Amino acid sequence: EVQLVESGGGLVQPGGSLRVSCAASGFTFSSHTLSWVRQASGKGLEWVSTISGSGANTYYADSVKGRFTISRDNSRNTLYLQMNSLRVEDTAIYYCAQETPVTPFEHWGQGTLVTVSS
Amino acid sequence: DVVMTQTPLSLSVTPGQPASISCKSSQSLLHRDGKTYLYWYLQKPGQPPQLLIYEVSNRFSGVPDRFSGSGSGTDFTLKISRVEAEDVGLYYCMQSILLPYTFGQGTKMEIK
Numbered sequence: 001e002v003q004l005v006e007s008g009g010g011l012v013q014p015g016g017s018l019r020v021s022c023a024a025s026g027f028t029f030s031s032h033t034l035s036w037v038r039q040a041s042g043k044g045l046e047w048v049s050t051i052s053g054s055g056a057n058t059y060y061a062d063s064v065k066g067r068f069t070i071s072r073d074n075s076r077n078t079l080y081l082q083m084n085s086l087r088v089e090d091t092a093i094y095y096c097a098q099e100t101p102v103t104p105f106e107h108w109g110q111g112t113l114v115t116v117s118s
Numbered sequence: 119d120v121v122m123t124q125t126p127l128s129l130s131v132t133p134g135q136p137a138s139i140s141c142k143s144s145q146s147l148l149h150r151d152g153k154t155y156l157y158w159y160l161q162k163p164g165q166p167p168q169l170l171i172y173e174v175s176n177r178f179s180g181v182p183d184r185f186s187g188s189g190s191g192t193d194f195t196l197k198i199s200r201v202e203a204e205d206v207g208l209y210y211c212m213q214s215i216l217l218p219y220t221f222g223q224g225t226k227m228e229i230k
Contacts, residue, residue, distance in 0.1 A: 035219075045159075045167065045210055047219040061218050095166050102178065103157050104214045108166035 002026040002107040004096050009112030016086050020112050022079040022096030030054065030074040033099040036081050038092035039111075048094070049081065050104070064090075086116045120144055120213050124222035131201040132230045139225045141194045141211035148191060148215075155215040158187055158196045161224075162207040170209075171196065203229050 008020040022034070036048040049070040050059045058070050069082040079096050093113050097105035121144040131137045147156045154174045159167035169178045171187035174194060184199040198205060206229050211222040 044224045045161075045212075045221040047221075050217075059217055102172050103169055104219055105159075105167070105212075106169055108168075111166060 002098060004098060004107060004109035006094065006096055006109045006112035009094065009114045011115045011117065012086055013118050014086060014088055014116055016116070017082070017084045018086065018114060019080055019082045020094050020114065021081075022109055024077045024079065024096075024098070027098070029072075029077040033104070034072065034079045035097045035099065035104060036070065036079075037095045037097055037105060037108075038090075038114075039095070040089075040092040043092075046092075050099075051079070083114070086114075088116050090114065091116045119218055120147075120216055120220050122211055122213060122220050122222040124209075124211060124225050126225060127223060128226045128228070130228045130230050131198075133203060134200050137198045137201050137205075137227065139196045139209050139211075139227075141189075141196070141222050143192045143194075143213055146191045146215075147194075147213050154190065155213055156187075156189070156194050157212045157214070158185075159210045159212060159221075160205070160207050161210065162204075167210060201227075201229065205229075 003025045005023045012018045030053050035050040051070045055072050067085045071080045093111040095111045096109045098107040100106040123142045125140045147154045156174050158171040161167040170181050175187045186197050188195050208224045210224050
């Protein structure tokens with residue numbers, strides 16, 4: 001059974017940094033592209049970033065480009081999102097999601113809440 | 119960016135009655151490989167989204183057959199033949215023909 005468990009969320013001041021993680025199990029980690037998708041409270045879904053299975057290719061939404069860095073450790077089956085220069089508008093639940101041949105986001109974690117506030 | 123526009127943004131349905139949600143994309147989602155990269159997700163309260171339909175009309179594993187998807191090019195529809203109480207939540211369409219992947223605004227379905 002595929003499991004994705006996010007962690008690392010919390011309260012951070014504007015301009016600060018935070019790293020969230022996603023621990024994966026139940027599938028061959030290095031074979032799957034993974035993504036981060038976020039959802040502000042009461043708002044819709046926003047794709048944030050995607051990384052290929054090897055980690056060689058990464059993609060970002062314009063809203064986070066230059067501030068966020070996606071990475072993965074295939075030896076630890078863990079996905080990361082390093083978030084720098086955080087803004088109030090980055091406040092959201094951050095979900096990690098697994099790509100399969102069916103869809104870019106087939107399996108989702110339960111999410112971790114990031115709150116950017118002074 | 120491909121803009122996804124859903125209508126209505128909310129609907130209230132009596133159990134056993136049908137429901138329909140429209141999704142329009144700002145450009146065609148038909149890829150040169152012949153596939154159309156349009157998906158439907160349902161986000162139940164307090165949960166992450168779950169996949170209902172992929173590539174316009176294919177029901178995902180375990181999805182009841184009361185859910186169906188149709189459409190082509192830029193116009194798509196999700197239909198529920200007979201709404202049940204467990205269908206309450208937010209419905210999103212999504213495209214993956216181009217990065218950034220984009221979602222519709224969401225349609226909130228309530229049960230009368």
